[in-house]
Amino acid sequence: MTNDRMLVYVSFYAALIAALGLFPLFNIPFLGGVPITAQTLGVMLAGVMLGPVRGAVAVVLFLFLVAIGAPLLAGGRGGLGIFAGPSAGFLIGWPVGAFIAGGLMRQMKERSVIVSAGVSAAIGGIGVVYLFGIPGLMLLADLSFGQAAFGSLVYIPGDLIKVALTAVIAQSVARGLPSALVSRV
Amino acid sequence: MISTYISGDSWLHRLPAGWKLIGLCIFTMVLFPVESPAIAASGFLAALALFTVVGREGYRRLLALRSVLYLLVFLLIFHVLAGTLTSGIVAVFRLMTMVVLATLVTFTTRMEDMLDALNPVLTPLNFIGISSRRIALAIALVIRFTPFLIALADELGSAFKARTGKRGGVRLTAPFAVLALRTADHVSDALAARGGADGFDNIDEVGEGNTPNDQ
Amino acid sequence: MPYLLSKNSNPTPSCEPREGVCVSNVSIARGGRIVIENLSLSLVEKRIALVGLNGSGKSTLVRALNGLISPIKGKVCIHGVDAVKSPKAAARMVGFVFQNPDHQIIFPTVAEDIAFGLRQAGISKSTTRAQAKALLREYDCEEWADRPISELSEGQKHLVCILSVLIMEPEVLVLDEPFSSLDIAVRTNLLSRLKHLRQQIILINHDLDVFDSFDRMIWLKDGRVEADGLPESITPLYRKHAMEVAGRLTPESL
Amino acid sequence: MPYLLSKNSNPTPSCEPREGVCVSNVSIARGGRIVIENLSLSLVEKRIALVGLNGSGKSTLVRALNGLISPIKGKVCIHGVDAVKSPKAAARMVGFVFQNPDHQIIFPTVAEDIAFGLRQAGISKSTTRAQAKALLREYDCEEWADRPISELSEGQKHLVCILSVLIMEPEVLVLDEPFSSLDIAVRTNLLSRLKHLRQQIILINHDLDVFDSFDRMIWLKDGRVEADGLPESITPLYRKHAMEVAGRLTPESL
Ligand SMILES: Nc1ncnc2c1ncn2[C@@H]1O[C@H](COP(=O)(O)OP(=O)(O)OP(=O)(O)O)[C@@H](O)[C@H]1O
Ligand SMILES: Nc1ncnc2c1ncn2[C@@H]1O[C@H](COP(=O)(O)OP(=O)(O)OP(=O)(O)O)[C@@H](O)[C@H]1O
Ligand SMILES: O=C(O)CCCC[C@@H]1SC[C@@H]2NC(=O)N[C@@H]21
Numbered sequence A: 001m002t003n004d005r006m007l008v009y010v011s012f013y014a015a016l017i018a019a020l021g022l023f024p025l026f027n028i029p030f031l032g033g034v035p036i037t038a039q040t041l042g043v044m045l046a047g048v049m050l051g052p053v054r055g056a057v058a059v060v061l062f063l064f065l066v067a068i069g070a071p072l073l074a075g076g077r078g079g080l081g082i083f084a085g086p087s088a089g090f091l092i093g094w095p096v097g098a099f100i101a102g103g104l105m106r107q108m109k110e111r112s113v114i115v116s117a118g119v120s121a122a123i124g125g126i127g128v129v130y131l132f133g134i135p136g137l138m139l140l141a142d143l144s145f146g147q148a149a150f151g152s153l154v155y156i157p158g159d160l161i162k163v164a165l166t167a168v169i170a171q172s173v174a175r176g177l178p179s180a181l182v183s184r185v
Numbered sequence B: 001m002i003s004t005y006i007s008g009d010s011w012l013h014r015l016p017a018g019w020k021l022i023g024l025c026i027f028t029m030v031l032f033p034v035e036s037p038a039i040a041a042s043g044f045l046a047a048l049a050l051f052t053v054v055g056r057e058g059y060r061r062l063l064a065l066r067s068v069l070y071l072l073v074f075l076l077i078f079h080v081l082a083g084t085l086t087s088g089i090v091a092v093f094r095l096m097t098m099v100v101l102a103t104l105v106t107f108t109t110r111m112e113d114m115l116d117a118l119n120p121v122l123t124p125l126n127f128i129g130i131s132s133r134r135i136a137l138a139i140a141l142v143i144r145f146t147p148f149l150i151a152l153a154d155e156l157g158s159a160f161k162a163r164t165g166k167r168g169g170v171r172l173t174a175p176f177a178v179l180a181l182r183t184a185d186h187v188s189d190a191l192a193a194r195g196g197a198d199g200f201d202n203i204d205e206v207g208e209g210n211t212p213n214d215q
Numbered sequence C, D: 001m002p003y004l005l006s007k008n009s010n011p012t013p014s015c016e017p018r019e020g021v022c023v024s025n026v027s028i029a030r031g032g033r034i035v036i037e038n039l040s041l042s043l044v045e046k047r048i049a050l051v052g053l054n055g056s057g058k059s060t061l062v063r064a065l066n067g068l069i070s071p072i073k074g075k076v077c078i079h080g081v082d083a084v085k086s087p088k089a090a091a092r093m094v095g096f097v098f099q100n101p102d103h104q105i106i107f108p109t110v111a112e113d114i115a116f117g118l119r120q121a122g123i124s125k126s127t128t129r130a131q132a133k134a135l136l137r138e139y140d141c142e143e144w145a146d147r148p149i150s151e152l153s154e155g156q157k158h159l160v161c162i163l164s165v166l167i168m169e170p171e172v173l174v175l176d177e178p179f180s181s182l183d184i185a186v187r188t189n190l191l192s193r194l195k196h197l198r199q200q201i202i203l204i205n206h207d208l209d210v211f212d213s214f215d216r217m218i219w220l221k222d223g224r225v226e227a228d229g230l231p232e233s234i235t236p237l238y239r240k241h242a243m244e245v246a247g248r249l250t251p252e253s254l
């Protein structure tokens, strides 16, 4: 894998996260500015497919674009202001989640793709993201830990669907275009 | 940044990209603390008026963004339930204004101009070993891929419809991922064939280990 | 000034016949521009050639035949079925080979993609797979069955696209430059195979030699019918026009 | 049993000459299978035709010429530059038109994509844009400059790909079925334009008529050189072989 190819792949996943924000059906505003969003599917995929470092870089690239004003977050939001909003904790959790998911994927090399992708996505894409998101909510939206944690439950069903999708997609890619599963090559 | 450039020769087209980006930034900052619905609404109207420079085609493409409306409705309902209707209205106008303006900037700015404008912002990264040229290219690629992915989903939908008459729905998710990734491969080949991310400038560096490969 | 050589010079076909394809008063817009304007055709011949320079609207027109594009005006009927109102029925009747194989392929592996249409028609997985493999065998490439399509050459991919349509045995076959990346062996074979099919065929091709035994040729120019008639009469007119255009391009550099 | 008509029957060219393209003892694997095996060629003629059935390895071979694929064995040199060790220098020298236009296009609008190669060489934006527009004007399509490439027809897209390579004036032009979706007008024009270029051209095409005035024809079969010589002598052999293959396919159904 060359540097140039990696550059393209990283950009590709950043774009995927952006594109997932454009489907209105899956991007529902909620909990005072933290939407239920399809974009975390992109975050999970970036980690699972690209591995830890590149996966995290893809998410950071996406967040950089958002920061300089590209309206790429769910609902066409963007700009530096976002990082002062209630979802900031989750956003910071995204690259870390992708990193952990990628790392786990690499650890489980000898397991089947579908299982390891599911486990990695669940731990990195849900566990780690919430680890940052809930304190973020407490800090920025003035909620208690109980409130923040309880409120976050609304995201769980959606997030579980995304984990399942990540697993299925990783499996298909392993079959149809094995070279694209960079975390395994 | 969702749609790309609309050709034209208006003053906004000719305005340097850097100015447009700075203008967008300032507008956002000014708009953020606004609490009066009247001011927020006039901001939005001003943005719409500005939009005339991209003409009919511009409005037509703007309509394609109507998905944002769902979000706005939800946002409004949320605020009504919380008893903060006024700030809800302000928030809705602010959002619409930002979307319209950001869209306008991308409609009137060629991608390469946008990147050149960002160059000074990125140059400091050269000192920590990240080439600003590569970042610029990465951004260009994100902007290229985003609308492309949507078009690709559309195309795959067409292919499915041509063969079944039905809509594909979720079962196209996995095929879509494979198809899209294949395109990423093609783009990196195309890039390599034309000099790679760093161009043909430092061509004399032989054996830099930058060997493309299709594995 | 279109040459009027048409046997079907009826300007607005009524779309009554339950036979063939009927396009009446159709206008199509793409990317904000009108690409096909007020076109009417009644296509009942068995072998129909569609020619025209790049960008003349050939692919756009045939995409309207199976409901992939909806006209802004007018009506398209396939064997009496309205392609806009019932795209599913139209898609079942029209087998469509896309100009670019990458735009047609849905599934990651060869056998899956070829079998897909049959699966859609409700046939069991094992039967469809066997049929797909049998068809591949006829082209001496049974071992492709489980290969990822991304690992085929362009011509091989194009062949897969054609086979996945042929296997469906649709009433009308629409082929948009199907031979463009096929080698002369496969091309010759397919051509003679197409000749023997009972179905109606609408074929777009830049190489005019393949239209030898065709019943009708339609020349599109800027989204309108420029001439319409027997291939023997249209071919020389079209070729002459193309040569004139060729001469007009880049005079300074030659 | 390869026909040995080669003027260059030297089995292992030494890659000494600083002229032309030199392939020595090259093997290439794709998707785990060997696709090109132990191939040696010294390409110094101005006009070289590369023919072969689908999947014979033509695209794979030319991709090795500008370092897009690294051989598992052997060496490829362009004007004395090693394509594996310095892929970038090789890419600068070899202008490559991909078989499928969708695989070549990088940027969303026409002028950007055409100008990109020049930009890569460090030329200013305004100059490259002007050059791109001038080239488009020669093909009577200056107004495409700011159009999204996704809104062009297939043939128009293919033309854009060719122009974006021609504008670079590379030392060696590698064209992988460049005419496949072009209309006869553009095809004729480009062909006569190519004839007048000073550069070396390596052309892959299934339609053998375009090789009329070529200096050399190489016939690839299953990743090996089956015959190599003057087009007059190779064409009939290759055509005969293709017809035999065509006859062997699906005998039962014809
Ligand atoms: N997706 C699109 N969006 C907007 N315009 C398009 C699109 N596809 C094609 N066009 C335009 O519509 C016109 C007709 O295109 P079409 O693809 O039907 O041509 P064609 O006759 O099939 O050409 P070719 O021989 O190159 O395949 C062209 O001017 C083209 O630029
Ligand atoms: N990306 C790939 N991965 C694995 N195998 C491939 C890939 N591309 C091509 N192949 C295989 O390599 C062989 C040579 O393919 P190549 O594309 O070079 O053929 P070609 O001569 O260009 O054929 P065509 O006339 O169809 O374009 C074929 O058997 C093909 O299946
Ligand atoms: O758009 C934003 O401002 C960021 C949204 C963060 C959403 C979080 S991420 C984890 C959880 N799952 C969801 O679907 N939404 C939240």
Ligand SMILES: [Mg+2]
Residues within 6 Å of the ligand: C058, C059, C060, C099, C176, D153, D154, D155
């Ligand atoms: Mg077409």
Ligand SMILES: [Mg+2]
Residues within 6 Å of the ligand: C153, C154, C155, D058, D059, D060, D099, D176
């Ligand atoms: Mg090829």
